[in-house]
Amino acid sequence: xxxxxxxxxxxxxxxxxxxxxxxxxxxxxxxxxWFHSNSIFLLVLGLITNILTMFQWWRDIxxxxxxxxxxxxxxxxxxxxxxxxxxxxxxLFFTGFFWAFYHSSLVPTTExxxxxxxxxxxxxxxxxxxxxxTAVLLASGVSVTWAHHSILEKDRINAIxxxxxxxxLGLYFTLLxxxxxxxxxxxxxxxxxGSTFFMATGFHGFHVIIxxxxxxxxxxxxxxxxxxxxxxxxxxxxxxxxxxxDVVWLFLYVSIYWWGS
Amino acid sequence: xxxxxxxxxxxCKTAPFDSCFPNQNQTKNCWQNYLDFHRCEKAxxxxxxxxxxxxxxxxxxxxxxxISWLSNWDNQRAEGTFPGKI
Numbered sequence: 001x002x003x004x005x006x007x008x009x010x011x012x013x014x015x016x017x018x019x020x021x022x023x024x025x026x027x028x029x030x031x032x033x034w035f036h037s038n039s040i041f042l043l044v045l046g047l048i049t050n051i052l053t054m055f056q057w058w059r060d061i062x063x064x065x066x067x068x069x070x071x072x073x074x075x076x077x078x079x080x081x082x083x084x085x086x087x088x089x090x091x092l093f094f095t096g097f098f099w100a101f102y103h104s105s106l107v108p109t110t111e112x113x114x115x116x117x118x119x120x121x122x123x124x125x126x127x128x129x130x131x132x133x134t135a136v137l138l139a140s141g142v143s144v145t146w147a148h149h150s151i152l153e154k155d156r157i158n159a160i161x162x163x164x165x166x167x168x169l170g171l172y173f174t175l176l177x178x179x180x181x182x183x184x185x186x187x188x189x190x191x192x193x194g195s196t197f198f199m200a201t202g203f204h205g206f207h208v209i210i211x212x213x214x215x216x217x218x219x220x221x222x223x224x225x226x227x228x229x230x231x232x233x234x235x236x237x238x239x240x241x242x243x244x245x246d247v248v249w250l251f252l253y254v255s256i257y258w259w260g261s
Numbered sequence: 262x263x264x265x266x267x268x269x270x271x272x273c274k275t276a277p278f279d280s281c282f283p284n285q286n287q288t289k290n291c292w293q294n295y296l297d298f299h300r301c302e303k304a305x306x307x308x309x310x311x312x313x314x315x316x317x318x319x320x321x322x323x324x325x326x327x328i329s330w331l332s333n334w335d336n337q338r339a340e341g342t343f344p345g346k347i
Contacts, residue, residue, distance in 0.1 A: 111344060113344030114296075114344075115346070
């Protein structure tokens with residue numbers, strides 16, 4: 001019987017990259033059908049296959065790492081590099097939207113009246129709900145760190161509690177933003193102000209939902225005893241992502257909500 | 262007739278160089294003078310002063326600005342939708 005003489009993980013053949021790529025095709029073509037041909041079918045099919053791919057692919061990774069022991073230290077290092085590079089790519093993604101905002105707001109055109117916020121726009125008061133949102137996310141950064149330390153110190157109950165607090169704060173942020181969007185006196189169609197505001201805050205909110213979901217999965221795994229005090233990379237990846245989401249919000253708050261008002 | 266045209270061309274003037282707007286894109290120059298004239302006109306008529314002191318700004322913007330912009334802005338002012346602060 002042959003054994004591998006190295007510590008790397010030679011992953012077994014898997015259908016999920018293909019189903020993921022196909023789901024991407026269905027989503028993009030589905031969007032076109034929805035926009036132009038009044039049909040939502042392809043899009044829904046694409047979203048379902050996308051969610052199924054994510055569920056099954058990540059379930060397999062958990063099986064390989066947590067149950068089968070394939071995630072040796074060097075494999076974990078690769079996963080760390082991967083998560084870091086992914087977050088860097090997300091930073092660049094948001095950089096685009098911040099570039100658009102500063103391009104439009106630093107030299108406001110004559111159509112806007114030559115000033116920012118533009119003519120007719122009443123911006124949200126940065127000292128009201130946006131400030132609360134800032135406090136909520138900063139607090140969630142503290143609680144996720146509490147969760148991490150609890151895991152490191154083998155404190156199961158505190159880890160669970162801290163994760164619940166973090167996820168609840170994330171949900172609270174999302175609910176507050178939904179309410180703000182609903183009550184907002186301006187829409188995405190209201191000049192370049194509306195465009196830059198809703199594109200930047202909208203994608204940020206989407207990332208909050210992704211981060212909260214990731215943390216929720218970590219909570220489920222913690223309840224099922226997946227994490228040990230010295231091996232819990234899934235949690236660390238979620239925590240890094242969460243901190244990234246928090247930092248993006250801080251930039252949003254200072255640039256768009258505060259300076260931009 | 263020829264002399265008239267030659268002297269006309271010699272005497273023809275336009276807006277001078279304004280160091281506040283040194284670059285090729287003179288949009289801001291046109292816009293600022295349009296605003297300045299109408300603010301001056303509003304202030305002088307409010308205080309019962311002589312609007313002719315505002316004439317310089319008007320001559321500059323009429324020289325620099327595309328006529329389509331001016332008709333657009335004049336219409337907006339008439340409708341109350343002009344975005345600039347006057």
